[in-house]
Amino acid sequence: MSDNKQMKNTENTNEWINWIEEAIDKEHLNHYEYNQFTNIQEIGAGGFGKVYRANWKNTKKQLALKTFFNLNYVTMKEIVRELKIQRKVDFHDNIIRSHGITKFESGIIKRF
Numbered sequence: 001m002s003d004n005k006q007m008k009n010t011e012n013t014n015e016w017i018n019w020i021e022e023a024i025d026k027e028h029l030n031h032y033e034y035n036q037f038t039n040i041q042e043i044g045a046g047g048f049g050k051v052y053r054a055n056w057k058n059t060k061k062q063l064a065l066k067t068f069f070n071l072n073y074v075t076m077k078e079i080v081r082e083l084k085i086q087r088k089v090d091f092h093d094n095i096i097r098s099h100g101i102t103k104f105e106s107g108i109i110k111r112f
């Protein structure tokens with residue numbers, strides 16, 4: 001990849017990160033501390049990362065935590081795209097609800 005293209009992709013990645021941070025600031029998206037999740041078990045994997053089952057704050061309710069291998073331009077664009085689509089279809093009973101976003105030590109975002 002050329003240096004120019006690399007720089008452009010880094011700029012765009014930051015743009016998506018800003019989009020997520022702004023959504024959290026404006027309370028359009030909930031942010032949860034990763035240490036509030038317990039009983040984390042792997043349940044599947046997709047093109048962008050692994051999916052885990054977890055409990056939140058020791059409640060009995062199970063949630064799916066979707067992780068991302070690499071927070072590059074393509075992944076960030078996909079995360080924002082999915083969040084935008086989910087907002088539009090959130091009202092439908094057959095659509096799994098997205099509760100928010102969390103981040104763990106290595107910087108990998110988890111969505112659930």
Ligand SMILES: Nc1ncnc2c1ncn2[C@@H]1O[C@H](COP(=O)(O)OP(=O)(O)OP(=O)(O)O)[C@@H](O)[C@H]1O
Nearest residue numbers: 043044045046047048049050051052063064066096
């Ligand atoms: N909310 C969920 N509840 C239970 N299992 C889930 C949930 N979300 C994902 N999974 C499991 O994790 C797997 C991967 O899901 P994920 O959404 O990451 O990828 P995908 O939609 O299958 O493919 P892609 O990554 O190309 O979008 C699914 O096939 C499913 O088995």
